[in-house]
Amino acid sequence: MRIVVVGGTGHIGRQVVEHLRESGxxxxxxxxxxxxxxxxxxxxxxxxxxxxxVVDVSNAPSFDGPVVLDFFERSTANQLAAEEAAGVKHHVALSIVGVDRLVPSDSVGYLDGKVRQEQLxxxxxxxxxxxxxxxxxxxIGMIADASTRDDGVHLPHYLFQPVAAADVAxxxxxxxxxxxxxxxxxxGAxxxxxxxxxxxxxxxxxxxxTVIRDDDAGYFGADLAEDGLVPVVDGAVIGSTALAV
Structure with missing residues (x-):
């Protein structure tokens, strides 16, 4: 098959392209x-x-909510229109566990962009x-850095189940x-x-x-339920790569 990987030169995309080529x-x-x-x-x-x-593993150029929303609205609409014209049979998009359960808020955060991508x-x-x-x-390090304040790292008590990028690819x-x-x-496991x-x-x-429990900290502009970042249905794939430190 001919498979086009949008974002195919990025961290995940390069690995996806390599796997596909190895499979012929x-x-x-x-x-x-x-x-x-x-x-x-x-x-x-x-x-x-x-x-x-077509596989879409592209990402917005920043984590600013309105920028992310604009990126996914325009990029997804453009891809789908071009795919329909070309007769593409399957669109695969990398998204985030929990975005389908995101409760809308007054402010626009990163996850709102992924919600819009999925809707389109x-x-x-x-x-x-x-x-x-x-x-x-x-x-994990980036999340800690983004959550750091003068007195420590403010993080909510949301359930968290990170996975290796290689397993995702x-x-x-x-x-x-x-x-x-x-x-x-x-x-992840x-x-x-x-x-x-x-x-x-x-x-x-x-x-x-110092890590400080702060349930008002949110996650990149989103307020989530306690299980908002983990799979809640049966059948989720569990990555085989252990969490390294």
Whole structure:
């Protein structure tokens, strides 16, 4: 199959392309560096010509809520229109566990952009699979940094089940080779409250910052239920890579 990976030169995308090529597919990386701009639509028609599947693992250029919302609205709409014109049979998008359960708020946060992305795909013309993943092992330090205040790292007591990016990339590639299945979830093997799990990782790394439980801290602009970041239905894939410190 010819499979186009939008965001195929990024951290996840490179691994997805590699998995697909190892499986014998014609995997093509599409990104600004290869002449494809999902925000303007430039290069999409040429990239999607003859494609059986399009995989979208692209991401917004910042974590600012309105920027993220604009990115996913425009990029997703452009991709779906180009896919319909090219006769693409399967759209695979990487999303986040819990966004389908997000309670709308007055402010626009990062997760609102992913909600909009999913809405467009679900309402769109191309059969799809949403691969919803929990937060990556590799992002734990970034989450701690983003949550740091003068007195310490403010984190909520939300349940947290991070997964290795490599496990996510492997599932995305596997999904792209199959039939559309609407949704699939993946999480890591370790589940614990976010403040406790990240606090333990920081201690193991020799990080002296104090982790403070703060249930008003939210998560990148979102207020979530206690189980808002973990799978709540049976059948979620559990990654095999252990959480490293």
């Amino acid at each position: 597919h014609d995997a093509v990386a599409a990104s600004p560096s290869t002449g494809v701009d999902v925000l303007t639509g430039s290069g999409l028609a040429e990239a999607f010509a003859g494609a059986d599947v 795909i679900i309402e769109g013309p191309v059969p799809y699979t949403l691969v919803r993943a929990t937060q990556f092992h590799e992002f 492997a599932l995305v590639a596997e999904t792209a080779q199959g039939e559309p299945r609407v949704e699939v979830e993946i999480a 370790t589940r614990a409250p976010m403040d406790e799990l990240i606090g333990g990782v920081l201690r193991d790394r020799g990080d002296a910052r």
